[in-house]
Amino acid sequence: MFWIEPTDDTPAGKRTLVTMRRMVVLLMGLFLATGLMGGCHKQPAPKTVVTLYTSLPDSVSSVIISLFTRQTGIEVNVVRQPGSTAAVYWEQGVFEMIARAQSGQLAKYSSPSASGVLAKFKDSQGFWTGTGVRARVIAYRADERWTRPPRGVLDLTNPEFKGRLVMARPAMDFSGGYVAALYQLWGDQKTKDYFVALHRNDIRLVTNDAAVADEVGRGAFVAGLTSSDDCAVILSEGGKLESLLPDQKEMGTLVVPTTVALAAGADQQPPARQLADYLLSEQVEHKLIQMHFAGWSARQESADLKAMEVDYSELARRMPQAIAESTAILEGR
Numbered sequence: 001m002f003w004i005e006p007t008d009d010t011p012a013g014k015r016t017l018v019t020m021r022r023m024v025v026l027l028m029g030l031f032l033a034t035g036l037m038g039g040c041h042k043q044p045a046p047k048t049v050v051t052l053y054t055s056l057p058d059s060v061s062s063v064i065i066s067l068f069t070r071q072t073g074i075e076v077n078v079v080r081q082p083g084s085t086a087a088v089y090w091e092q093g094v095f096e097m098i099a100r101a102q103s104g105q106l107a108k109y110s111s112p113s114a115s116g117v118l119a120k121f122k123d124s125q126g127f128w129t130g131t132g133v134r135a136r137v138i139a140y141r142a143d144e145r146w147t148r149p150p151r152g153v154l155d156l157t158n159p160e161f162k163g164r165l166v167m168a169r170p171a172m173d174f175s176g177g178y179v180a181a182l183y184q185l186w187g188d189q190k191t192k193d194y195f196v197a198l199h200r201n202d203i204r205l206v207t208n209d210a211a212v213a214d215e216v217g218r219g220a221f222v223a224g225l226t227s228s229d230d231c232a233v234i235l236s237e238g239g240k241l242e243s244l245l246p247d248q249k250e251m252g253t254l255v256v257p258t259t260v261a262l263a264a265g266a267d268q269q270p271p272a273r274q275l276a277d278y279l280l281s282e283q284v285e286h287k288l289i290q291m292h293f294a295g296w297s298a299r300q301e302s303a304d305l306k307a308m309e310v311d312y313s314e315l316a317r318r319m320p321q322a323i324a325e326s327t328a329i330l331e332g333r
Contacts, residue, residue: 050271051077053086055096056258060293067287068278074271087272089261090279092293094130095177097259098316101127107267111260113280121257121298124313130257131285132294135305136178137243137253139216139231140223150223152247153182157197165203166215166224170323170330174209174227178254180315180322181308185251195329205330217241232292245305252306257298258288 054061065076079086082096089106091097100106101123108126121130138156140149150156156165168175182191204221206212210233212226217239231243245253260279266272278284288294296302 047075048073048271049075049077050088050269050275051079051086052088052090052275053079053082053084054090055080055082055092056090056293057092060288060291061090063291064279064284064287068275072274072278074274076275085263087263087266087269088275088279089259089263091259091261092134093173093177094128094256094259094312095172095316095319097128097261098123098313099172100261101125102316105264107262107264109262109267109273109276111273111277111280113277113282116282116299117280118298118300128259128261129280130259130298131280132288133255133257133296133298134174134293135228135245135253135255135295135307136174137226137228137231138223138246139213139226139234139241139243141216141219141221142240142242144222149242149244150246151244152250153225154194156203156223156225157194157201159201161201161223163202164222165198165201166206166212166221167198167203167330168209168212168226169205169207170326171208172319172323174254174256175225176319176323177256177312177315178225179326180318181254181310183318183322184310184315185308192325192329195326199330199332203330205327213239213241228295229293232295236292248306252308254310255296255305255307256312258294 052065061078065078069075089097089100106127110126111129114122114129117129117131121133123129138150138153170176170179182194186194206215209226209230212224213230213234215221216224217234217237219240228243231241234241247253260276262272262276282299285294285297285299289297296305
């Protein structure tokens with residue numbers, strides 16, 4: 001509380017008293033305003049959160065998402081159930097993203113980060129874009145006494161591999177895409193004959209590509225068809241295996257990009273676009289390669305990788321029948 005000593009009754013004194021009272025009122029107003037402003041600063045700013053669905057391993061995706069949040073301040077809510085609703089989708093393959101586009105889940109979006117991505121790794125209608133690339137490989141035991149390691153997938157039908165081969169059961173992912181690619185490139189009869197020969201060679205079917213790499217790496221089998229990233233994981237864990245790109249002098253091998261897309265309606269959400277742009281950046285692609293999840297860039301042709309010349313949308317269309325037919329043959333049904 002402020003106390004003002006009374007002044008004399010002269011006109012000058014009265015003017016001094018009025019001036020002092022006005023100063024007190026002004027100071028009290030300033031104190032109140034400062035207090036209110038201080039109180040406003042104590043209120044935390046609302047957080048910007050964007051929901052991301054991803055099928056990439058947590059060991060890979062969490063590192064990249066943390067870097068994004070650190071750089072932008074935008075928090076990312078990660079969901080992993082395939083049917084989950086999200087603003088941004090980040091798939092480790094391409095066929096899952098094609099299915100999303102066909103079901104109307106995606107928005108068309110041309111990311112400025114994707115300007116250098118090769119046309120074959122972009123959806124022709126603009127629904128998804130690819131980045132870091134993985135390849136179908138043959139994994140084989142590094143300590144096996146090989147006369148000559150297998151060079152192509154047809155070598156796996158040789159008698160020396162009988163009972164010593166493993167592959168993932170064909171499904172709606174990389175393994176199913178490869179089966180569909182064989183049907184597309186070889187035709188029905190040659191492809192069926194190939195799977196009959198693998199069945200006669202007592203090939204073992206396991207759950208997924210990671211299991212293939214693990215079985216070969218620990219010596220349960222000498223060779224198998226799997227993916228480049230799963231071989232890298234087993235090698236990092238001390239598994240004794242090597243991997244090679246098959247059929248490099250003939251048809252090449254199947255490669256698939258990691259893909260990014262915006263959910264329908266999310267193209268109008270700046271944080272969602274910002275996350276998609278980041279995931280498609282050269283910085284993130286380099287990180288995927290550095291972490292051995294991707295093996296090659298989607299921005300340039302690689303001199304050490306001959307890829308199959310296939311249409312991903314056509315493979316996706318063929319996959320259900322190719323999977324059903326090849327699985328029946330491989331299981332002897």
